[in-house]
Amino acid sequence: MRFIKRKGICSICTSTLWWVPVITYFNFKLIGMLNEQREWIWWVGIPAMFLIWVLINWKIKLKKNDI
Numbered sequence: 001m002r003f004i005k006r007k008g009i010c011s012i013c014t015s016t017l018w019w020v021p022v023i024t025y026f027n028f029k030l031i032g033m034l035n036e037q038r039e040w041i042w043w044v045g046i047p048a049m050f051l052i053w054v055l056i057n058w059k060i061k062l063k064k065n066d067i
Helices: 016-031 036-057
Strands: 002-005 058-061
Touching (some): 016 036
Antiparallel strands (some): 002 058
């Protein structure tokens, strides 16, 4: 499996998709404003946003021997 960078897409420009929720989570955690019963939403949402960011910025190319 290889990751190939897509042309015409700025990965730093689209990184706000995942780093804004990360900073928001840490700020809420720091001041104690998170509801512990709903903290799982952050733990599912942030990796999902990161995965979407990866899929936007890179193509995944499978080698013939990978399958």
